[in-house]
Amino acid sequence: MGFHSRSQKWMSVLLVLLLAGAATSQNIIETLPGFPGKLPFTLETGYIGVNEIDDVQLFYYFIESQRDPANDPLVFWMAGGPGCSGFSALAFEIGPLTFDYGTYNGTLPSLLINKYSWTQAANIIFIDAPVGAGFSYATTEEGKYTSDIESAYQYYTFLRKWLLSHPKFLGNELYVGGDSYSGITLPIVVKNILEGIEAGVRPKMELQGYLLGNPVTDDFIDTNSRIPYVHRVNLISDEYYEDAKEYCGGNYINVDANNTACVATLQLIKECLLQINLCQILEPQCAFSSKRRRELEWDLRVQEAETIDNILSNNRLPELPCRGFTYVMAYKWLNDERVQEALYVRPESVPTDGWKRCPKNFSTYTEDVTSSIAYHKNLSETGLRALIYSGDHDISVPWIGTLSWIKSLGVAVFDEWRAWYVDGQIAGYQVKFMNDHFRLTYVTVKGAGHTAPEYKHKETLAMFDRFLARYPI
16 A cells, blocks of 8 residues: 555554543544424434544544445545634535524524435534634643644544444445545545554545545645636736736746846735625625635635624624525524533533634634645545535635646546536536556536535536446546
């Protein structure tokens, strides 16, 4: 597999895992405030302690497959951010519950069933991680601090302990999935799993592959591809783009402040994008504060934080329908004591300023990996299967940058660019890469934004189900 064993470290891991029972809690939830009657699927929540003294307690939501739990794959899903709650993926992207936006009147939101949930095809663990996300917390001051490398190891420890406490899923095929910032940590988690398998750590995981959506991967490639992308979709003129290429030399990130021509051109481009929705260019960019924005804010967490407090103080959503406004319902619902009690949330795990979908200030986290390409390169020699997909209307992590680094892995093209379909309609495009050890399918989702399933539920479920079934997408 290309990974060296670290026997002393893995013996320590094994010892920790053997003690997992004392640091694990799990509860089955049959009813939830805001949902009429009994839940039509199996929902479990709980905490699992990681680190040597279990001072980091990671909260999770687990939903059994609604088709065939015993035989369907197990998917370990990582949210982005860093710092976004796994509940965001559950309620807005790939889970079986969502909010009834139409009837929201400022009180406790009502819940609806998402008939295109990915739990139609798999058992899925949604995790609040890294520590400080959602209802995950630390019992020591030291435990509050983590990083890309450290949190990836905590993800791995969590998964090992979870499987030990859920032995009936040990034989299920395992996939690790996520989107956005998890593109940095997920390949490291997969590496950790493979090292554990090679070292003989038990229980053995039946790892088959991984999947990533609009993944943050490389500081330079992801960011530098934004200007070529906005030119392709006609958000800037040919003249601005040609000037940028000439004056900046194709490098729009490491700009010399004395290169006034480059700086001026980039400023003109930024002004063209001020009122564009960076997550999905065709959807409205709603006001995130009372003042008109003068600087382009790329951090989506900052944008969200600027509007949530204002909306929460009102009894209804603003008239202009905006996707970002719908996140308010998650804040309203998960900060209700009745909901927290129903989910068996520990009071000490609730942040003093309340649950947040994606906290703006995540000062306890260190982003110590600037590129995960090298990890992907190593994974291309491991016998795994990979699905990487992009909503093609996302500026924040443009698809052209993602395809660029995939091509840099050196895996040969097996099936050239072509359309894929759902109900006879083009749902996007795909290209397949393959060598003797690895298969990677890259897919664009037509019309989708940064978290593609949030925009195209039906199409992405079809993509996911076909991938798991080893059926052509």
